[in-house]
Amino acid sequence: MSLHKHALIAAAIAGLAISSAPVKAQEFINVLTGGTSGVYYPLGVALTNIYGKALPNARVSSQATKASVENLNLLQDGKGEIAFTLGDSLSQAWTGVADAGFAKKLDKLRGVAAIYPNFIQIVASGSSGIKTLADLKGKRISVGAPKSGTELNARAVLAGVGLKYSDFAKVEYIDFGGSVDLLKNRQIDVTLQSAGLGVASIRDLANSIDIVIVPVPVDVVAKIGDPAYVADTIPADTYKGQTAAVPAVAVRNFLVTHSGMKDDTVYAMTKAMFDNMDALAAAHVAAKQIDLKTAAAGMPVPLHPGAERFYKEKGVLK
Secondary structure (H helix, E strand, O other): OOHHHHHHHHHHHHHHHHHHOOOOOOEEEEEEOOOOOOOHHHHHHHHHHHHHHHOOOEEEEEEOOOOHHHHHHHHHOOOOOEEEEEHHHHHHHHHOOHHHOOOOOOOOEEEEEEEEEEEEEEEEEHHHOOOOHHHHOOOEEEOOOOOOHHHHHHHHHHHHOOOOHHHOOEEEOOOHHHHHHHHHOOOOOEEEEEEOOOOHHHHHHHOOOOEEEOOOOHHHHHHHOOOOEEEEEEOOOOOOOOOOOEEEEEEEEEEEEEOOOOHHHHHHHHHHHHHOHHHHHHHOHHHHHOOHHHOOOOOOOOEOHHHHHHHHHOOOOO
């Protein structure tokens, strides 16, 4: 046999060996966020960049969604790997509250981190005459997309003050950006937006027209009757023209994943986030309120083992 034929046979055998070697499947990490004018989206894009560097063998992407309710249903169906959600939506998903958009208990959900609080910000145009919650009756309001986390918050807060949707002249079910456009064009009087402080949509509105942030007193928060809702304060000068602090109601946000995610992957994702808090804060100021010390607290679903391992290493959990 010629040397040339020997070389061809050797090359063929080498090719077979390579092709038969086990190939490590590429991981896909889809970060489920929210609308592009909210807080979830810029933070989700920042997380996508962080995960991309921490997990070089994974294909990482972010997806704009209708936020909490859609995100949780997508996670349950394996159509995303990590998602942002409001705490009350997460509780309702875990128990399976059909009226909240969860036809059954979403039993695959697993916690990654408690993050920043969402403030339920009730913002009226200066020309509407709205100063208090009592002034809302008979006005035109937007409450977020149907059965979104924001809309579920709207139901709860309005019920706390004794208002139903039928008490309004008009109720619009529109996202943050669309609601701002309606307010600018005087097609509605007030919008309720559940988001981190400094959300782009309200900043845009405040830079365009005079606004009033409607206070939510402590006694109204107590009447909501859900421990997920807590009294808080929107600091002065959060938005243009808002010169005084405003009593408000807040709900904690969470990052969640599903039970099918590998422990090592979730550990690496959790670690990467806390190792890169400066990058998150640069994406949105709300991230400055994320605290490792409380990241494992108040989780309405079981912690994912990968996240649990990280918190134990950091001494957050025993």
